[in-house]
Amino acid sequence: AQSVSQHNHHVILSEAASLELGCNYSYGGTVNLFWYVQYPGQHLQLLLKYFSGDPLVKGIKGFEAEFIKSKFSFNLRKPSVQWSDTAEYFCAVTSTSGTYKYIFGTGTRLKVLA
Amino acid sequence: DTAVSQTPKYLVTQMGNDKSIKCEQNLGHDTMYWYKQDSKKFLKIMFSYNNKELIINETVPNRFSPKSPDKAHLNLHINSLELGDSAVYFCASSQGVHYGYTFGSGTRLTVV
Numbered sequence: 001a002q003s004v005s006q007h008n009h010h011v012i013l014s015e016a017a018s019l020e021l022g023c024n025y026s027y028g029g030t031v032n033l034f035w036y037v038q039y040p041g042q043h044l045q046l047l048l049k050y051f052s053g054d055p056l057v058k059g060i061k062g063f064e065a066e067f068i069k070s071k072f073s074f075n076l077r078k079p080s081v082q083w084s085d086t087a088e089y090f091c092a093v094t095s096t097s098g099t100y101k102y103i104f105g106t107g108t109r110l111k112v113l114a
Numbered sequence: 115d116t117a118v119s120q121t122p123k124y125l126v127t128q129m130g131n132d133k134s135i136k137c138e139q140n141l142g143h144d145t146m147y148w149y150k151q152d153s154k155k156f157l158k159i160m161f162s163y164n165n166k167e168l169i170i171n172e173t174v175p176n177r178f179s180p181k182s183p184d185k186a187h188l189n190l191h192i193n194s195l196e197l198g199d200s201a202v203y204f205c206a207s208s209q210g211v212h213y214g215y216t217f218g219s220g221t222r223l224t225v226v
Contacts (some may be wrong), residue, residue, distance in 0.1 A: 034214050038155075043204060043217040051212045088155055101170050102147075102215070104157040 002027045004093050005104035014021050014113050021076040021108050023061045023065075023091030030096045033074040037063055038088040038107075047089075050074065051096070061085070117141050120205050120218035127195055128226055134191045135221045137205030138146045145169075146188040149214065151202040163188050168207060 005024045013019060025031065032051040035045040048059025055067040065076045074091060091105040118139045127133055139146060147170075148160040162170035163182040177193040187206060202222050206215040 032212060036214075036217075044206075044215070045217070046155075046214040048216050049212070091158065097134045101162070103160055107155045107157075109155075 001102050002093075004091055004103050004105035006089075006091055006108050007079065008108045010109045010111070012113065015083055016080045017112075019081045019085070019110070020077040021110070022087055022092075023076065023105055025072050025074065025091075025093045025103075027072075027093050027095065027103065029094070030089045031093050032096055033065075033067060034092040034094075034102075035063070035074075035076050036090045036092060038090065038106075041086065045078070058092065070102070072084045080112075081112050083112045086110060086112045116219075117216050118207055118218040120203075120221050121187075121223060123219065124222050124224075126191055126207060126224045126226065129172055131195050132191070132193045133195060133223070134189055135205075135219055135223075136194055137188045137190070139186055139216070139218075141207055141209070141216060142218070143207035143209050143218070144185055146182065146185070146209045147206045148188065149206060150191050151204060151220070153201070159176040159224070161188075161190075167215045177203075192223075195223075197225050199223060200225045 003026045007022045028033045035047040038044045048066045050057045088107045090095045092102045094102045097102045121136050145164045147162045160174050161180040165185045166182045179191045183189045202220045204220045205218040
């Protein structure tokens, strides 16, 4: 069955700490991978995406993610978090053909302490 | 200019009522979606339309009926509302599989 797992449900960090959020997927075939962020009370916004090429992708606001095909992982990283990064982070995967249905992970709630 | 707009933003209604949520996108995208986000923030796809044609119809009660009068609009009608329908409903659109979604700001539905 297609699924996306985000093992860290809640993460609390101090400002300037480094961040890594895990994402593993189970999906047959070639995939596209995404990270979305949802700030409190707001809609989801695209942080970054991977569909081919360099497995290390850079997104907005200093975020990056690395696609490791052998591990079925697409972990999100940021070297130094800020209080404004407090949000819910969602990993998502979709196939490269067919109906392009996205499967979202259950989300990771990040709280950054000032 | 809001790219994907949903109305209303908040909706409080009693059990058994019928309600509609409207979604419009001005991005020229061919594909639109409805997602439900529950109280635990879990996002689950409900429907997707591509150029007015239904292409994804997940296991959703028949009380939920999407309608797409044109490719810029995807509305969601819900009959006989139940307490369990309380959630945030997000509309989204997409230019294609490589581009990701553009989400609307969500409609918080509360059934009392």
